[in-house]
Structures are given as structure tokens and as C-alpha cells.
Amino acid sequence: MSVAAELAARNRERFEGFPEPLLEAYEAGLRALEARLTPTRLENWSRGGLDLMAVSLRSWESAAEYFRAGPRIPEAAPWETWEQLAGEAASLTEQSAPLAVSFLRSAPETLALVGPNHLAQWADLGRRLYKGNWKSSSLAAQFYDAGPELFAAIRMSQAGRLTLFLDELARHSYELAAACLASAPEVLGRLDGADRAPFLTFGVELAQSSWADSRLYFDRGVALLQRVHAPVRERYLLLAARVARDHSRSAFQYFEDGAAALGEVEPDAHGPVIELAEQLAPHSAYAAMDFIGNSPAVLEKVRIDELPAWQAAGLGILAASREGGEAYFRLQSSRGEEVLDTLSARVELARVGEVLRLYAKALTGRDISIHAAAVLAEKGIGWVDEERASTEGTTIFLPEVMERHRDKDENFAAMKVFATHQAAHLEFESFAFSFERPSALFEDLRPTLPERGEARPATEIERFFDLFPDRALASDLHEIAEDARIDAAIKRAYAGIRGPLGRMQREELARRPEVSELPLRQAFVENLVRVSLDGAGAVRWPAGRAEPMAGGVAILQRLTAAGATAEDAAEAALRLYRLAIGIRNERDESEDDWDALPEFDEQSLDLDLSGLGGDGPPMELGEAPEGESEYESPQEIDFRGEFKPELVQLLMKLRDGAEQGDAGRISPEQLTEEQLRELLEKSAEIDLDALLEGDLQQTTGMFLSNLLKEAGTPALDSDAQSDQPLSDLSTGADEGEEPLAPVVTTYYYDEWDFRAQDYKPRWCAVKETALEEGGEEFYEETLREYASLVSQTRKQFELMKPELFRKIKRLSDGEDVELDPAIEWMIDIRTGVSPTEKIYWRRNKVERDVAIAFLLDMSASTDEEIARRDQQYDDAGDDPRKYLSWWVTKRRQELAAPPKRIIDLEKEATVLLITALETIGDDYGIYGFSGYGRDNVEFYVIKDFEERFGEATKRRIDKVTPIRSTRMGPAIRHAIHKLSATEAKVRILVLLSDGRPQDHGYGRDRTEKEYAIHDTRQALNEARREGITPFALTVDRAGHDYLKTMCEDMGYEVVGDIESLPRRLPALYRRLTE
Amino acid sequence: MLAAEEFTVREEPYYLPLGDEIELFEAAFRQRIPVLLKGPTGCGKTRFVEYMSYRLGQPVTRISQGGDGPGEAGPRPFVTVACHEDLTASDLVGRYLLDTDGTRWIDGPLTRAVKHGAICYLDEVVEARKDTTVLIHPLTDYRRLLPIEKLGQVVEAADGFLLVISYNPGYQSALKDLKHSTRQRFISVEFTYPSREQEAEIITHESGVDMAVSIELAKLGEKVRNLKEHGLGEGVSTRLLIYAGRLIERGIAPRRAAQVAVTWALTDDLDVQRSIEEVVTSIFE
Incomplete structure (x- = not known):
């Protein structure tokens, strides 16, 4: 009987009461291992399994797994491993049988991957995930199950970090941890070996600060990380981890933005960028990450070697003020832009x-x-x-x-x-060339030449070019001549530009092609180009045939004289053409050296210059002979650009x-x-x-x-005016079919960041549009409702109407002597008292010159109903019957006259104010504002300054409705812009609101109040700087707290009793302007 | 107390005629036709009146005087009043002043000019209060009378009296236009900026700089005037160019002189400043 059979027989009764497969697995295991293990060891192995069965009610499952695992254990594993496995299995089984099952199931394959030495470590990692509850047990089990797959991709040390990460995540969500674990082999497998540990380290940080993003990180992180140049990935992740360590919710966002940004930067630049960011990190991790995130934008403007200078400037600010420095690297500070501009050498x-x-x-x-x-x-x-x-x-x-x-x-x-x-x-009128107009410096050849064109030429210059058989050559020569003339004229007229122009000409000369390698006619033209660049010394020409070249140079140089005209350039081109066409366009085969031009006496060349026409028969301009190389135009001259006179x-x-x-x-x-x-x-x-x-x-x-x-379109200039607002007129192609969409004009304004103590440039987009028109009923109805108040207001305002002249008395100088003080004066003199000098009067013209902009808050909160005081709930007392009858009355009243909302009172107040303003004749504009976010500050025109009050205004008031948020700053700035355009001496800006400024992104988060209040205050300050009197009026009873900060020493008022608003507003206006 | 200067022009002021304005003015003076001078700031209107005052004070021809040297005409008194928005009729006519013995009447500049037969030059007349027109009207037609309301007098203008007013159509606001009833009592002589050569001559004469520098300054003037209405309300005046010339004469570098006398003097708009600056650096080395 074999050892195996004997063991099986001996232990058979211990399997009593256990499911059949257990015994089968046991016997199969024994049979399989009989050959591999010594009898003692086989017995030990068997005992290990049998002990497992006894641990707990369900421990037989792990024992079954133990028996099944045995034969799969790698051959190479030493006996110690067998024992270790049994020990781990036992201890795990004590904790949780399913855990041990998973462990044992994947142990053989995992062992093969990690080697026997790491078995304990692996078991420990799984154990760390197990917290005693079933969710953790299943996570840990999953971890063991994943073993073979996982270790095919990563090493044990990396698995350690992964466990840390999973552990951290599991504290928040087991589902998330499980999902991450499931994808871990695949995700980590995609990473380079060296990147895995840092990737997981950042993952741990992320799990601690914003665990919810971990899934995203696992899904997208690898692809993102791979955009970072491999050698610096770890450093990048460490930087990103710093943000996470700051308990920032947006750590992943920073990581993502930064990596995406680096993807746009040359890989070679990643190192320097990261290094610079690392210098920032001790001051602010955010600044460091923003620096990386914005590096593509910055590198658009500066070269990589200028980046340290930009960073250093920001570092200085950062060291002094964290907020300021962070804004700098967010590219949200004017100073940052300035530095960038200065640095960026390009124009x-x-x-x-x-x-x-x-x-x-x-x-x-x-x-x-x-x-x-x-x-x-x-x-x-x-x-x-x-x-x-x-x-x-x-x-x-x-x-x-x-x-x-x-x-x-x-x-x-x-x-x-x-x-x-x-x-x-x-x-200097290059384009005013006229064929018939005589030249100033040459004897005119144009009239003597036969005109070749058949059709009537379209332009003067075309008629001129028609004279030439070879237009390309003529065009080149004419351009050279004209440019020579123009450059000379510039140098003569503008001494200050002489230097830079001369420098540019010299640079251009240095770039010219080697003349001796050109066919001769092209060499001739090239030499002319050099002369036109003030480089007569750079002319090189075969010494033996200097004459035509010298003639060309002399002709060209004549154009530098004062008073040379476009016609002169044309005459010069004619002569140059004749010289050029006489030179075959072939490489010079003679033995002549290419030398600088010898001195020529201009007299000796006179024949070529003026004798072309003469008294003889009309000259034909020649054509290029057959069989020579094809003529090519000279190399372009950068600073002269293209010249297309035709x-x-x-x-x-x-x-x-x-x-x-x-x-x-x-x-x-x-x-x-x-x-x-x-x-x-x-x-x-x-x-x-x-x-x-x-x-x-x-x-x-x-x-x-x-x-x-x-x-x-004669001027082409419609969009060139930079100070014009950008309009997006959405008229569309199918005009007439639909009513025109309202014209929206967008303006951009800075916003004040009080933390950075700097403006965010062009931060808010204010979209101005005329308010929709409704009915006139509201306006008329309000007038009726407040009939007595209206007439009263009118009367008051009529009293304010200025008399044209007002007599001012007791002046030291004036139109005439005033009687009373004159008598006093005489008395003083007579009694020997020193008299007062102020005895004159004069009429002073009193002009009422007032413009007022009225800003209505159209935020959603103005929708709130106003609880009427006389209808309080407690009026009814506790008696339910009383309450019921009160409620019924209230409902009835409400149906008859719906309760007023804040906005309704704002509207009524506006109506009353308009009647007052129309009485007095002041210039005024009424605007509403609302919007959501900085890109969309809506600014509604109810009545514009230059607009006359009319039916449209009345109808627009009807459409004043609560919309969205209250971003006051940009609305105020836009109102300032409007007011500044008026010419009135006294300019007032009244802001009517129902609460504090508030908007999406108007502050660090929705609850932060300071940012919005400071920006609003800054906007009001700007108004004052413009000579505008700002005044804030609020119906928010809690308004005192923030208005004090917002308006400081400016005028403000809290209208406690909201319903008195229609009455208060005109009165207030009177006070402001009297 | 009053922006009025009154003096006799004894030395010949420098004036470079740009057209036939001298002949016109002389003829108008002989015919006692009031003159309105139109033109931009600093183009030489005041200088012209001064010059004419001197010239008309001189005997016109020696021959008519029988070759006896300067005749009785002598230097002609000349009164200038710079008008401002608070200038009233009584500022021009006169007022009572108090002294130890009661009140004393003091003639205003216009009254003095009327009495002495001077040329009275009201600079920027539209700036003055509208009540001054009451005075201008009777003085400028055939009557040549100045009513002095407070004295109950009417003064007839002495023979040599001539009213000259100036007016800058470009620069006043729409509100302050000269009324036609006033305007049509004057012949109107238009002044423009001188040509480059003429302006250079003036600059050289007034500042003492070389003609070469003056030509460049005049060129600068011409170029900058091209920007009028495009960022600049008013072109650069000859006066400013002369200032620049004077600074150069005192050793200031031309670019710097042009900067302070032209660029910065003209505008506060940074973009426009920069553009003018570029013109300056193009013209001057």
C-alpha cells in the first residue's frame, strides 16, 4: 500500500459528515503529491489540511482549497514554503474561511510569480485589507484572487502601495476600492515599471484628499501620466501629491490639467518646467501646479530660456503674498501679464x-x-x-x-x-504712377516706345508694363527701382529710421545668394538688388564686361536723389530692362574674375542713360533670346514685402x-x-x-x-477699430423670415481680486442687450395707483428746475456794486474801521447738468414676496376657526391683488423716478443686470442715455423680471462706461439691490462673501475715480453689515420699509442732486 | 482781475504772411469792417493782430506824408481780451469802483479801445457770455456805437477803432457756436497751419534753431496733424513746435524736446502718445 493510500485510509473517518468533494480533493491531492514529497512531508501536508477542517464550521472549504492547491505548488518551492503556506492558511482560516479559500486558490500561481520569499508579505497585504466585516473580507478575497494577474504586472513592493491605496479608498467606499482593484492589473500593467510606485503614491494621497476622484484617476491617470516626459514623471507626481496633501478637493483636477499641459510642451522642456515648479512648491503647491498647467500658454509668449525669469518674478510675489503669487501663476493677475509681455521679446x-x-x-x-x-x-x-x-x-x-x-x-x-x-x-506715391506724366530726372522714353497691348489697358501701370516683351523681368526691375527710390526717400525724410533701416539692409545683404553662381542676367539683377540695399560695394561682376553693370548701378543710384518720382522709377526700369535684356542669361564662361565695380565716370555712361530714345527711329525693347537658361526672379527681400502696383x-x-x-x-x-x-x-x-x-x-x-x-467695400476697416465693442449680430441668412434676434454687444471688464490685490484682466463678459418689450399697462397702472404721489413728486421736481441765472451776493468782484454792503462799506470808512471788500454781486449761470445711471438688480431673489405687516399670521391667534377665516380673507385679497414682490416695487419706483426725471429734464439711463458666471453678465437696457423716453421704455419696464445671480462689479463697471460717455458735470450711479452681490465663481465658493463685496467696492471706487457719484440703495434689512464694507465712505441707504421704496427713491434723488 | 492786455505795439512783431491776409486786413481796417479770425489753436491769430496793429500804426506810405518821416499815426493802441465763460458785458464795458469819496467809474477794456480808437481783439469770443453780443452788435455795424448802460451814455467809436474777434470752429462744443446774427457782421479770414517750409521759417525765427532742425520740426507738425480727429482733438500748434525748437536751441536732445513739447503736450491717451512717439523717433535721430 502506498503512503498516500495509507494516509487516505487512516483519515477517512475524519471526513465523515463533510461533503463528498472534500474527500475527493484530499485523495486526489495525496495521489498527486506522493511522488513529490517524502512520506513525512506528505503526512505533514495532510495534517495541515486536516487541521484546517477543524478550525470552524466552514473551514472545510479552505481545507478543500488547500488540498487542491497542493499539487499545483511550483516544483521549485522549498519545503519551508509548504509549511508557510499551511501556516498562513490556518491563520487566515481563523479569520475568515472564504478569505483563506481565495488565498489558497491563487497561491500556487502567485507563488510562481513572486517567489517563495514573498508569500508571507502577500498574505499580510491581503490581511491588511480585511477588517472583520464581510465587505472588507470580499475586498481582501478579491485581492488574493487577483494575485496571479496582478503579479504578472507588478512587483510585491508596488502591491504594497496598491494595498495602501485600496485600504484608504475602502475607508470611504468598498465598491470603489473593488473597482480599482479589478482594473489595477490592467492599469498598472500599462505603466512603465518605474512609474508604478509614484503613480500609486499619488493615488494614496488622492484617496486621502478626494477619494471620489480615484476612479477617474485609475481610468484616466495612466494616459495622462504618459504625456509627461518619462524621466520626470515621478517628480511630477510628487508635485501633484503636494496639492493633495493640502487637503485640496481639486488635486485630481490639478493633476489632470498639469499633465495635459505638459503634453502640449516639448518633452525636452518638461525637465526645466518641473524643476521650476519644484522651486515654487515649498511656497504653494497650487502655484507650482498652476505654473505647470499654464506653461503652454506662457511658452507661447516666451522662449523656454526666458521661463525662469518669469517664474522668478512670480516667486518674488509668491514669497511676499501667497494669494498674489497664486494669482500670478494662475495667469489671473495683470502683473503676471506685464512680466510676460516684458519678457516676451517677440512683437x-x-x-x-x-x-x-x-x-x-x-x-x-x-x-x-x-x-x-x-x-x-x-x-x-x-x-x-x-x-x-x-x-x-x-x-x-x-x-x-x-x-x-x-x-x-x-x-x-x-x-x-x-x-x-x-x-x-x-x-511717396508709388501707386500714383501715370503713364503720361513726365519724370523728373530722366529724359522720358515712354512716349517714344511703341505700345504693344491691343486692348485698352485697365490701369496706368499696366499700360507701362505693356511696353515690355518680358513682363516678369520688367516687373522685377521696376520693383527694385521703386524700392530703391522708396528706401532712399525714407532715409532722407526720417533720420530716426535711418539706423534701423540701414541695419536691416545690411542684414539683408548678408543673406543674399552668391552672385557669381548665377546666370549673368540674374547676376545683373541681383547686383541691382544689392545696390538698392545701399550695398553698391557688394556688387560683384566679371571684370571684363563692367560697362552695362556700371550703367545699371548709375541708373539706380540716380533714383536716390531728392524729388525722384514713381515715373522716374519707371524710366529707370526701362533703361535697366534694356541693359538686362542685352545680357544673356547664362553662366559666365569667361576667365574674368568677379570683382567689385571699378569707378566709372557717369559722363561716359550717358549714352545708356538718356540716349536710348533720342532722335532716331523708335526703339524696340528687346526680348530674351532663345536657348538661354530660364530667368528666375531674385530672392525676396523681407522688409520690403510684396509690391504689386498693377x-x-x-x-x-x-x-x-x-x-x-x-x-x-x-x-x-x-x-x-x-x-x-x-x-x-x-x-x-x-x-x-x-x-x-x-x-x-x-x-x-x-x-x-x-x-x-x-x-x-472701400475701406476694409469695419473691424479694425480696436475700441469698438465686439458685436455678434445674429441676423442670419434668412432675413425677414423671423424677427431679428436682439443685438447683443459684449464688453469685457477686469475684476478685482482682493486677495491678490490685483485685477484679473478681461475677466467678465458683460452682454448688453435691450430688454424685451412687454405691455404698457404696468406703467399706466402704476401712475394711476400712485396718482397723488406722482403729482406731488412732479411738483417737487419742478421746484428744483434751475433758474438760468442766480444772483450771488457779497463778492469781492462782480458785475456791479451791491447797495447794502456798499453802504456798510461807506460807514466803515467814515468811522475809520477797515471795510470789507465784498461789496459786489454777480449773476451766475446755474446750469443743471446731471446724468444718472440707474442699475436695477434683476436677480432671482427679487422674486420674493413682501409680507404685509397687517396680515401677520399671529393676528389670527391660536383659534383655528379664526385662522381659517383669516386665511380665506387673505386668499381672497391675494386673488384680487396678488402680493407684491421686491421686483414689483423696484419697477414701481422706477416708474415714479422716470416721471420725476422727465419733469426736471436730467439725462438718465435705466439698466437691469443679472446673469450667471463671469462669461455671462447680462446687462439689460431699459432706457439708454441717448435714447428718448417713449413707449418702448414703458413696455420694457413691464418686462423687468427676476432672472439669476447678482454679479455687481461688472455691471457697475459697464454703467461707469455708459456714464463716462455722457458730458454732464454731475454724474450719478445709483445701484438698487435686494441683497449682497453673489454669483457663480464670484468668490472661492458659493458661500464666500468677501470676494464679491470687495470687487463691488472696487467697482464703486472706480466710479468715484471717474468723477461719478455712486450710491447704493438696498431693500435688504441686513444690508447694513456688508454695505458698510462695500461702500465705506460712499453714500448708501437701507430702505427698511420696502413698500416705501417708490416714495423714497425720488426723494433720494432730489437729495443727491440738489 | 480781468484777462485783458492793453499796450501799444512799438516793435515790429515777427509775422510771416501765409496768404493775402495782410492786404485783406488792411483793406478791412480802412473800410472799418470788423474782422473775424478763424483757425486752430496756436496758428498765429494773436500774433497776426499784433502785427497788423503795429503795421497800421505805421504811416502807410512816406510819400503821402511828404517824406517827413513817420507821420502822426504813431503806434496804434491795441487791446486784447481773452474771453472766458464768465466774461460778462460789464467786464468789457466797465464798472463802478468804490474809493474814499464814493464811487468812481472805471472804463472796461472795450470802452477804452472805443474811446482811443484802438484795435480791440476779443480772443475766443464764443466763450464769453451771450450778453456781450449786445455790445458787439452796435459796434460792428454802421453805427459804431458803444452803449454804456450804467452811465446812460453812448460812446461813439474813435476813428481808428476796429473790433477783431477770433473763433476756433474745431474746438468749441456744439453748444457754443457763433450765432449767425453775430457772425455775419464780420468778414472772416481763415487761418490754417503754414506749409512745411513756411512753418520751418517761423520756427527758426522764433526759436533760433537751425533751418535743418526747423524743417524736421515742421515735418513732425505736419505728420502729427494727420492724426487730428483720430485720437487727437487738435493738431499740434506752431507755438508748440516753436517751444520744441527753443528747447533744442538750449541743448535739449531733439527727441526729448519733441516728446515734452509735442507728444505729451498734446494728449494723455497712451496709444496716441505712443504713435506720436514713433513718428518722433522716425523723424529725429
Whole structure:
């Protein structure tokens, strides 16, 4: 009999009363292990199982599992492991049999993964999760069950952290912990080995501070973390953990934002960014995380090597004031933006456009707009480059950003040179070229040349270019000549720009291609470009054939003279063309050295300059000979941008037509479509392939319609005025079918953050719209209801009407001597007393010059009914019958006259005030405000300042209804904006509210009051600074507490008896303005 | 007590004629037609009246005097009153003052000018109270009378009296427009900014700087005036350019001089300041 069989037989009776499978498992185990274990050990193993059976009522289950596990235990496991397993099983079974079952079930596989040494550790981890209740037992069981899967992914030390995390989570929710555990193998498996521990460490912190986010973290954390550059992930997580340690609910949010932000930053920059953030962390973990979160936005503006400077400035603020520093790194402080601006060396057109616009206007005396070059390219009217500066006659187009230098001033100077060059085209009349107008410096050749074009040319400059067989060459030469003239004119007229322009020319010269490698004609043109850049010294030309080159240089240099005109440039281009076309466009094969040009006596070149026409037969301008290399235009010059005189002249002509009422169509006297088509096809300025794709017919059609559209809107400037509010007119395409949506105009205002002691720039969007119109009944009804009060108010206000002149007495100087003091004066003199000098009177003109803005709180709380005092519940006493009859009466009354709400009284007060104001003739505006959140402060116009009181006003009052929150600051700021536009001497802002300012995000949370109150106070202060008298009126009886802070030394009043509001308001107004 | 200056112009003021304004003024003076000078601030209106006062004080031609040197005409008295919004009729006409023996009548500047046959120049006349028009009307038509209500007198203007008023259409508010009944009693001479060359000449003369600098200053003036209505209420005056010239003459760097005399003097709007600043740095090295 084998050892196994003997053991089985010996112990059979102990299985009495246990389910059959137990014995089966036992016997199977024995059979399987017989070969592996010595008889003693087999017996020991068997005893271990049998002991388990005896532990408790259900312990046989764990014993069964024990027997089943035995054969699966890895071969390599030493005997100690067997014993250990039995010991752990026993102790677990004592705690909970199901726990032991799970443990034993996955123990063999887990052992294979973690090795025998870690068995105890693993058992302990599970035990830690077990708290004695069934939920914890099932979590711990789940932990054991997951063993094989888990340890396929992670190591034991990491499992330790996971357990910590689960343990922490389980304190709040077992379900959550279970879910996290379930996904743990998969989630952790996706992470790099080195990242797992830190990932879990942060998880623990997160579970402590905001456990509810743990699920999110487990779901999304890995993907997020992987956006962070691998070497710094751990450091990043440590930073994020600091926020969590601060008991912040938003730790996950910070983690998510930061990781997302880093994803947008170059991986190489992660290290420096994290390092800088680590320096901030000791002061404020939030600042550190915000710094990371906003790093993409900041790096938009500054280069990575400038980031430390920006961080250092913020660190200084942070060290002094935590709140201020945090706002700085949240990018919610003006100071932060300033520092950013100073640091950022690049110049953005959006920021300097307005300055350059006025600058260009000053230079040219014309209404110039400034736009980004991309705008011009989008128009599809011949310009395609989105980067290069240009002009189309009314607008100067500049590159969107200038970042060629490391210094902001230099970048601005560069932008200014760009703008100046374009403005100079307008100032020095590049586009006013006239074919017939004589030039100033040359003998005119234009009239002597045969005109080649068949159709009547559309523009003067087109007629000029028609003279040339090779338009591309002519266009290049003309551009060089004209630019040479323009640059010279700029240098002559603007000494201050000479330096930067010269510098730019030198930079450009340094960038020019090697001239000796070009075919000769191109080399000739290239040399001309160099001359035009004031670089005559940089000309290189084969020594043996210097003459044409010297001629070209001399022609070009003549254009730098004072008084050179666009016609001179044209004449120069003609001569240059003749010289250029005479040079074959082939590489120089001669042995000549490419030298600087020798000195030439201009006299000796005279023939080329003026003798071209002469008395002989009319000269033909030559054509490029066959068989040479194809001519290519010279390399572009950055600061000069694109010069398209043909298109500009065409546009100008179309615009003139449009202004004369031919908008959008071509009048036959002006231009024919044929002419346009022809121009389009032959002009060297338009690269049709680049302009639009598709077949030529379609392209030209599109181009033409674009051009006409452009010309139909003469100024292009409708949106250039930066101080204009942005309007989103939602008129839609199907006009007329629906009533027009109300016009909403959006304004942006700063908001005061009292903690940071700084404004949050452009924080609130105030949306102004006219209030909907209702019926007039409310207005009329109110007048009837308060008939006596109305007439009384009117009378009072009529008394306030100023007399035009008021006599002021006892002045030391005036119109005339006043009798009484004069007599006194005489008496004083006679009696030897020193007399008073004040014996004159004068009439002083008294002008009543008052404007008042009236701000109505339309927050939801104004919906509250006003309990009438005479209808208190306690009137009825305790007698239920009395109460019933009281209630019935009350209901009846309410049905007859519904109870008034605060808003109703506000409305009535407004009606009364209007009658008063109309009597006295003061300028006034009535506005309501409400909204929700900083992006949506609604500002309703009931009556605007310049608007006249009328039926519409009456109807709008009817629609004053409670809406949402009360963000007072921006509403006040907008009212200030309105008041400032009036010219009155006395300006008043009355704020009528029913409670404290309150809004979503108006403070750290909904319950915080200080932030809102401080911002409101700051807004009221701003009003005072503008010379406006602010006055706050509230019907909130508790108003005294916060009004004291809010208004400090400004006027305020709490109207205790709400129903007296309609009476109080006019009286108050009288007091304020008398 | 009263913004009035009264003096006789003894030295020839510098004035560079820009058009035919001298001939016009002379003719008007001979015909005793009141003159209205229109034009922006600081373009030389006051200087022009001063100059004319001097010039008209000089004998017109020596020949008519028989070659005996300056004739009896002598220097012509000249009265300027800068009008302000509280200027009343009695400020112009006169008032009673008290002294030890009772009251004494003191003539106002207008009365003195009327009596002495001076040129009376009311600067920025629309600023004055409307009651002054009561005085202006009888003085400016064929009657040439000044009623002095308080004395019960009517003073007839002496022969050389001429009323000259100035008016800046650009800068007053809509409320303060000159009424037609007043306006149509004057011939109207328009002043504009001088051309670049003329302005440079004036700057050089008044400040002593080189013509080269003056040309640049005049160029600056011209460019800045392009911004009128676009951020600037009023273009830069010749007077300010002269100030800049004077500062340069005293050794201030041109850019700095232009900054204080032009950029900052003109506007408080930062954007506009910056733009002007850019024009300045473009023009001056």
C-alpha cells in the first residue's frame, strides 16, 4: 500500500459528515503529491489540511482549497514554503474561511510569480485589507484572487502601495476600492515599471484628499501620466501629491490639467518646467501646479530660456503674498501679464497694430488700416503670401509676429521698418504712377516706345508694363527701382529710421545668394538688388564686361536723389530692362574674375542713360533670346514685402468706381471685364497657380468676383477699430423670415481680486442687450395707483428746475456794486474801521447738468414676496376657526391683488423716478443686470442715455423680471462706461439691490462673501475715480453689515420699509442732486 | 482781475504772411469792417493782430506824408481780451469802483479801445457770455456805437477803432457756436497751419534753431496733424513746435524736446502718445 493510500485510509473517518468533494480533493491531492514529497512531508501536508477542517464550521472549504492547491505548488518551492503556506492558511482560516479559500486558490500561481520569499508579505497585504466585516473580507478575497494577474504586472513592493491605496479608498467606499482593484492589473500593467510606485503614491494621497476622484484617476491617470516626459514623471507626481496633501478637493483636477499641459510642451522642456515648479512648491503647491498647467500658454509668449525669469518674478510675489503669487501663476493677475509681455521679446501685431495704424496715418495723412498679412492672402485677390508685408492701397498688411531678434525693442523696430516701408509706398506715391506724366530726372522714353497691348489697358501701370516683351523681368526691375527710390526717400525724410533701416539692409545683404553662381542676367539683377540695399560695394561682376553693370548701378543710384518720382522709377526700369535684356542669361564662361565695380565716370555712361530714345527711329525693347537658361526672379527681400502696383492701381480704380455708386459691377466707361481678364492673365504680379486651384476659367472668375467684392467695400476697416465693442449680430441668412434676434454687444471688464490685490484682466463678459418689450399697462397702472404721489413728486421736481441765472451776493468782484454792503462799506470808512471788500454781486449761470445711471438688480431673489405687516399670521391667534377665516380673507385679497414682490416695487419706483426725471429734464439711463458666471453678465437696457423716453421704455419696464445671480462689479463697471460717455458735470450711479452681490465663481465658493463685496467696492471706487457719484440703495434689512464694507465712505441707504421704496427713491434723488 | 492786455505795439512783431491776409486786413481796417479770425489753436491769430496793429500804426506810405518821416499815426493802441465763460458785458464795458469819496467809474477794456480808437481783439469770443453780443452788435455795424448802460451814455467809436474777434470752429462744443446774427457782421479770414517750409521759417525765427532742425520740426507738425480727429482733438500748434525748437536751441536732445513739447503736450491717451512717439523717433535721430 502506498503512503498516500495509507494516509487516505487512516483519515477517512475524519471526513465523515463533510461533503463528498472534500474527500475527493484530499485523495486526489495525496495521489498527486506522493511522488513529490517524502512520506513525512506528505503526512505533514495532510495534517495541515486536516487541521484546517477543524478550525470552524466552514473551514472545510479552505481545507478543500488547500488540498487542491497542493499539487499545483511550483516544483521549485522549498519545503519551508509548504509549511508557510499551511501556516498562513490556518491563520487566515481563523479569520475568515472564504478569505483563506481565495488565498489558497491563487497561491500556487502567485507563488510562481513572486517567489517563495514573498508569500508571507502577500498574505499580510491581503490581511491588511480585511477588517472583520464581510465587505472588507470580499475586498481582501478579491485581492488574493487577483494575485496571479496582478503579479504578472507588478512587483510585491508596488502591491504594497496598491494595498495602501485600496485600504484608504475602502475607508470611504468598498465598491470603489473593488473597482480599482479589478482594473489595477490592467492599469498598472500599462505603466512603465518605474512609474508604478509614484503613480500609486499619488493615488494614496488622492484617496486621502478626494477619494471620489480615484476612479477617474485609475481610468484616466495612466494616459495622462504618459504625456509627461518619462524621466520626470515621478517628480511630477510628487508635485501633484503636494496639492493633495493640502487637503485640496481639486488635486485630481490639478493633476489632470498639469499633465495635459505638459503634453502640449516639448518633452525636452518638461525637465526645466518641473524643476521650476519644484522651486515654487515649498511656497504653494497650487502655484507650482498652476505654473505647470499654464506653461503652454506662457511658452507661447516666451522662449523656454526666458521661463525662469518669469517664474522668478512670480516667486518674488509668491514669497511676499501667497494669494498674489497664486494669482500670478494662475495667469489671473495683470502683473503676471506685464512680466510676460516684458519678457516676451517677440512683437505681436495684435498688440502694436493700433500704434502702427496711427503712425502710418500720421506719415501718410490717409486713413490706413493695419492687418495681418494672412488677412490679405485670404481675400484671394492676388496676394498669396501669408507672412510678407504688403499694401493694397488702403491697408497695410504686416506679419503677425516679429521675432527675428532677441530683444523686443529691436523686434518692434523691425516691425516699424516694415510698416514704414509700406507707408512710404503710399506717402511717396508709388501707386500714383501715370503713364503720361513726365519724370523728373530722366529724359522720358515712354512716349517714344511703341505700345504693344491691343486692348485698352485697365490701369496706368499696366499700360507701362505693356511696353515690355518680358513682363516678369520688367516687373522685377521696376520693383527694385521703386524700392530703391522708396528706401532712399525714407532715409532722407526720417533720420530716426535711418539706423534701423540701414541695419536691416545690411542684414539683408548678408543673406543674399552668391552672385557669381548665377546666370549673368540674374547676376545683373541681383547686383541691382544689392545696390538698392545701399550695398553698391557688394556688387560683384566679371571684370571684363563692367560697362552695362556700371550703367545699371548709375541708373539706380540716380533714383536716390531728392524729388525722384514713381515715373522716374519707371524710366529707370526701362533703361535697366534694356541693359538686362542685352545680357544673356547664362553662366559666365569667361576667365574674368568677379570683382567689385571699378569707378566709372557717369559722363561716359550717358549714352545708356538718356540716349536710348533720342532722335532716331523708335526703339524696340528687346526680348530674351532663345536657348538661354530660364530667368528666375531674385530672392525676396523681407522688409520690403510684396509690391504689386498693377493690382493696387486696379483696386483703386475699382474702388473709385464703387464710391461713385457702381459698387459690385464694372461700369463700361471704367473697366471692361475683358480688360480685367487680360490683366489677370498677363500680369507678372499674379501667380494664378498659387492663387486658386481649379481650371483657369473658374479661377479667373473667382478672382474677379473677389476683386469686385473687395472694391465694393472701400475701406476694409469695419473691424479694425480696436475700441469698438465686439458685436455678434445674429441676423442670419434668412432675413425677414423671423424677427431679428436682439443685438447683443459684449464688453469685457477686469475684476478685482482682493486677495491678490490685483485685477484679473478681461475677466467678465458683460452682454448688453435691450430688454424685451412687454405691455404698457404696468406703467399706466402704476401712475394711476400712485396718482397723488406722482403729482406731488412732479411738483417737487419742478421746484428744483434751475433758474438760468442766480444772483450771488457779497463778492469781492462782480458785475456791479451791491447797495447794502456798499453802504456798510461807506460807514466803515467814515468811522475809520477797515471795510470789507465784498461789496459786489454777480449773476451766475446755474446750469443743471446731471446724468444718472440707474442699475436695477434683476436677480432671482427679487422674486420674493413682501409680507404685509397687517396680515401677520399671529393676528389670527391660536383659534383655528379664526385662522381659517383669516386665511380665506387673505386668499381672497391675494386673488384680487396678488402680493407684491421686491421686483414689483423696484419697477414701481422706477416708474415714479422716470416721471420725476422727465419733469426736471436730467439725462438718465435705466439698466437691469443679472446673469450667471463671469462669461455671462447680462446687462439689460431699459432706457439708454441717448435714447428718448417713449413707449418702448414703458413696455420694457413691464418686462423687468427676476432672472439669476447678482454679479455687481461688472455691471457697475459697464454703467461707469455708459456714464463716462455722457458730458454732464454731475454724474450719478445709483445701484438698487435686494441683497449682497453673489454669483457663480464670484468668490472661492458659493458661500464666500468677501470676494464679491470687495470687487463691488472696487467697482464703486472706480466710479468715484471717474468723477461719478455712486450710491447704493438696498431693500435688504441686513444690508447694513456688508454695505458698510462695500461702500465705506460712499453714500448708501437701507430702505427698511420696502413698500416705501417708490416714495423714497425720488426723494433720494432730489437729495443727491440738489 | 480781468484777462485783458492793453499796450501799444512799438516793435515790429515777427509775422510771416501765409496768404493775402495782410492786404485783406488792411483793406478791412480802412473800410472799418470788423474782422473775424478763424483757425486752430496756436496758428498765429494773436500774433497776426499784433502785427497788423503795429503795421497800421505805421504811416502807410512816406510819400503821402511828404517824406517827413513817420507821420502822426504813431503806434496804434491795441487791446486784447481773452474771453472766458464768465466774461460778462460789464467786464468789457466797465464798472463802478468804490474809493474814499464814493464811487468812481472805471472804463472796461472795450470802452477804452472805443474811446482811443484802438484795435480791440476779443480772443475766443464764443466763450464769453451771450450778453456781450449786445455790445458787439452796435459796434460792428454802421453805427459804431458803444452803449454804456450804467452811465446812460453812448460812446461813439474813435476813428481808428476796429473790433477783431477770433473763433476756433474745431474746438468749441456744439453748444457754443457763433450765432449767425453775430457772425455775419464780420468778414472772416481763415487761418490754417503754414506749409512745411513756411512753418520751418517761423520756427527758426522764433526759436533760433537751425533751418535743418526747423524743417524736421515742421515735418513732425505736419505728420502729427494727420492724426487730428483720430485720437487727437487738435493738431499740434506752431507755438508748440516753436517751444520744441527753443528747447533744442538750449541743448535739449531733439527727441526729448519733441516728446515734452509735442507728444505729451498734446494728449494723455497712451496709444496716441505712443504713435506720436514713433513718428518722433522716425523723424529725429
